[in-house]
Amino acid sequence: MAQFFPFKNSTNTLSSLPKLGVGLSFQAPLQSFVESYWDSFDFLEIIPDTFWNDLGASATPRYQENRNIQGYMEFLAKHKPIIAHSIGLSIGSADWFDSLHVAQIAKWQRQYHFPWHSDHLSFSRLTQTFGHLIDVGLTMPVPYDAEVLDLLVDRVNYVHREVSVPFLLENNVYYFEIPNQEMSEADFLNQLTARTGCGLLLDLHNLYVNAYNHHFDPWDFLNNLDLTQVVEIHVAGGMVMEGFYLDAHSGVCPQAVWQLLEELLPQAPNVAGIVFEVFGTYYYQMGPELLKQELSQARAIWKASR
Numbered sequence: 534m535a536q537f538f539p540f541k542n543s544t545n546t547l548s549s550l551p552k553l554g555v556g557l558s559f560q561a562p563l564q565s566f567v568e569s570y571w572d573s574f575d576f577l578e579i580i581p582d583t584f585w586n587d588l589g590a591s592a593t594p595r596y597q598e599n600r601n602i603q604g605y606m607e608f609l610a611k612h613k614p615i616i617a618h619s620i621g622l623s624i625g626s627a628d629w630f631d632s633l634h635v636a637q638i639a640k641w642q643r644q645y646h647f648p649w650h651s652d653h654l655s656f657s658r659l660t661q662t663f664g665h666l667i668d669v670g671l672t673m674p675v676p677y678d679a680e681v682l683d684l685l686v687d688r689v690n691y692v693h694r695e696v697s698v699p700f701l702l703e704n705n706v707y708y709f710e711i712p713n714q715e716m717s718e719a720d721f722l723n724q725l726t727a728r729t730g731c732g733l734l735l736d737l738h739n740l741y742v743n744a745y746n747h748h749f750d751p752w753d754f755l756n757n758l759d760l761t762q763v764v765e766i767h768v769a770g771g772m773v774m775e776g777f778y779l780d781a782h783s784g785v786c787p788q789a790v791w792q793l794l795e796e797l798l799p800q801a802p803n804v805a806g807i808v809f810e811v812f813g814t815y816y817y818q819m820g821p822e823l824l825k826q827e828l829s830q831a832r833a834i835w836k837a838s839r
């Protein structure tokens with residue numbers, strides 16, 4: 534089958550994206566914050582999968598949309614640019630590719646004009662022995678080998694054909710290491726972006742989590758990564774539990790992650806947005822003042838790097 538590469542010069546495509554500034558990852562419990570403090574962020578990142586009901590792969594129609602929720606999306610989109618950061622593609626599932634999910638993202642992109650969209654470089658769904666599809670509810674890491682790379686290249690190209698704006702994949706968090714991998718994470722990401730032209734959503738907190746749990750220097754990864762492909766950065770907070778540091782999105786961002794951001798931005802010329810992530814349930818604990826403080830810290834670093 535002939536391959537179609539819509540982004541022949543990916544660096545040019547990624548570099549021409551609007552520089553949005555600092556964004557907030559939207560979740561329903563943040564509604565009052567968003568409506569009270571519009572000035573504390575420049576754009577919103579939504580998880581589109583949380584705005585519709587997925588009735589299952591065999592259902593027709595597959596997705597059920599709610600008029601009230603869509604009305605709220607339209608309200609948000611009138612105030613700020615919206616970016617879609619999906620959790621539902623499961624692009625690394627070995628035996629399953631969700632083309633209907635891609636079609637649904639394409640439909641929302643046409644409706645809300647996201648300048649780019651993203652998902653996770655991971656898998657969460659797999660088929661059991663008797664054909665039953667399960668969702669493990671976590672972004673599981675994929676092995677970094679040539680076979681997985683070929684599989685992902687075809688799928689990213691498919692996404693590019695169906696959705697007319699750049700697609701980014703997010704570096705994943707992993708709590709265990711898959712043995713005997715053929716390449717490092719940075720090599721794998723570089724080959725994936727070089728072969729497809731896709732961008733990267735670099736989650737610095739995910740990197741910090743991996744570096745903490747597996748005892749390496751985050752710069753060993755960053756120094757080997759093609760930073761020209763980074764379009765978006767995530768920052769967040771976490772917590773230590775039973776010896777592991779968890780990507781819990783549970784509050785303020787560690788100082789070490791802010792420092793990574795500060796040092797990285799001047800080296801990543803195509804970054805168009807930094808997003809602060811906090812789970813809605815932890816927002817009640819965090820409160821508006823601390824959230825405003827985190828957003829203004831991100832803004833100060835963003836402005837200093839411009």
Ligand SMILES: [Fe+2]
Nearest residue numbers: 703736767810
């Ligand atoms: Fe993230």
